[in-house]
Amino acid sequence: MAEAAQLKAIASQVRRDIVRMVHAVQSGHPGGSLGCTDFLTALYFHTMEYKTAPFSMDAVEEDVFFLSNGHISPLFYSVLARAGFFEVKELASFRKINSRLQGHPTTHEHLPGVRVASGSLGQGMSVAIGAAVAKKMNNDQHLVYSLHGDGELQEGQIWEAVLFAAHNKVDNLIATIDVNGQQIDGPTSKVLSLDSLRAKFEAFNWTVMEMNGNDMDEVVAGLDKAKSLTGQGKPICILMKTEMGKGVDFMEGSHEWHGIAPSDEQLAKALAQLPETLGDY
């Protein structure tokens, strides 16, 4: 379990990995990846209990995480590699031919750390619920975590899953929503408003928390608190406010960086803002 200072150092390296990976293939999704970096770093280096080798698909007696908004794969891959699921140098193969690091995460190429394909939005909460129900059937006390984009909540399947989890008291599930207020075509408030998310989840009978997803201390404390709220008959939702592109000033706060890659010049500018702490791949 890493200390806050260590977590911040890891997050800086992960952000470097993200911009370098996306730059190298001139494709991918840096905005949401950078916004959720503090969360996923804290989850894998502070909160979750898991084994990296041998990687077990069934994850018996382990915590598991599902990335539902699969397009932020650069973040997922960097964190998995830095956590030891596979060699860091493999990050160089991101989105290239014959790679295990597909554009969106997949089990198809057997990349350790990934347990379901994601990318087509709205499916990950159902899968996470299934894994959580299986854990209950197996008397496995470990927890299931999932991450979703806020725009992703426009998918109807999410609300089928939200309804199910509350009705069935899936209280070993912590679903985090990345509330960055942005989606491909612009602010979510303009595309299809999601406001009153707290009221929506509470109306569905979930326990709802809010936290700033770009303050490492708050993320660590928030995840600790969420863990303490499990096992009380309700699924947990964390509404996590983040800034898209966080950590790279010219990417921050705009949907423009949802799915485009930086140029050589922009890469240099970005890397200058992100200290290398663990060694680049």
Add this chain to the structure above:
Amino acid sequence: MKKYTYTEKKDTRSGFGAGLLEAGKRNPDVVALCADLIGSLKMQDFIKAFPDRFTQVGIAEANMMGIAAGMTIGGKIPFTGTFANFSTGRVYDQIRQSVAYSEKNVKIAASHAGLTLGEDGATHQILEDIGMMKMLPGMTVINPCDYNQTKAATIAAAEYKGPVYLRFGRPVVPVFTDADQKFEIGKAWMVNEGKDVSIFATGHLVWEAIKAGEMLAEMGIDAEIINIHTIKPLDEEAVLKSVVKTRCVVSAEEHNRLGGLGDSIAQLLIKNDPVPMEYVAVDDSFGESGTPEELMTKYGLDAAHIVKAVQAVMARK
């Protein structure tokens, strides 16, 4: 023509219910989910025997597919239960990404397939499901022909590791296969050896093919009838071996002519042994309300139409 008789008629969905119960007894990891159709899917006996291994998801099929995929992580073998229409087209992307592409050990149990759903009409009579499912890489597609075969297929699906689409129907139909049969996925069943024409039939059309075989025998035509219960992977060896002898083919299925068993056979023949072939299938249309018998006659899926197809294809030899 080998003689086939039956003493009772039963629905194939009840064969699924019996098979699910047996699979549940054999393996504690077998679990079931249903989208508000427990009675239609005949899941009551499983639920009674294993209440803690059943999950009611409500009318939310997309969520059901995702939950089933998630339950495999932890070693469960989930059977999802709803009508064939809501098991496929409604949830195609969920099956594609969370089940097939993710290589999850989910068994999609699909009842009320095809026209024989009857009076509810075309909204519920899916005739495209085999095509959709067989196009998914890694998906096994099974369409058994009677109660006993459906029960055996369900047990075999539970024992097989990988995603399976198991298609069965609503009406009662003759029970003519062995009660204690061993079901081998991907292995065709020789119903009747013959030399003049190969009839490859699946699902409810197998009994119709047997009736057609008897009518053809009276006309002096010796039909080979093969039950293709597993549409994918196709028993290519059985098909090609039969065609070497008969030199003409009729396929018979309760499905659209496009994308079903017939197309799988035609594709195999084109590459290996092109011979004349006729389809007995729905001619690229939706169904409608009516009794199963009326619909099967109107849409050309009965023994009489198989006989006609045989005569047509033999004339082309």
